[in-house]
Amino acid sequence: MFEPSLLMQALGGSIIAALALVFGLLILWVLVSIPVWIAAKIVTVGKARFTRAMLVTAAGPIVYAIVFFASSIFLAMTLGEKIFIATIAFILAFIAWIGIFKLGFETGWIRALAIAILATIVFAVIGAIITIGLQALVPQTPPIAPFPTV
DSSP, X not given: OOOHHHHXXXXXXXXXXXXXXXXXXXXXXXXXXXXXXXXXXXXXXTOOOHHHHHHHHHHHHHHXXXXXXXXXXXXXXXXXXXXXXHHHHHHHHHHHHHHHHXXXXXXXXXXXXXXXXXXXXXXXXXXXXXXXXXXHHOTTOOXXXXXXXX
């Protein structure tokens, strides 16, 4: 027998789950944009804006994925060597990702690469600080940083 109240409960739970996912992704997007913004501020001598960092942070992974998968498919059709294909696809996608930094922050290739490297370092440092702080408050907290903490 069909019960409308069960359907409403299921839909309500799905909507809440979808909203939680969207909200979580938005928070993650803002948090990941912070190291990019800090790195760009340093490399461009204060010219970078946070909104531009958010735009670059959103566009970068999309362009990376498109270039990686498109080049993988194209190279697989023409070459067939899997390790070679993955390596070239990774390099092409990385160059495209750096290109997004170059266009987004209106800078050269070297500065765009510097922003990417510095953003990674800033992200690791922020992750370590958050991990140490959380573990001081709640010792059972798993590490957030990409490397083990003491």
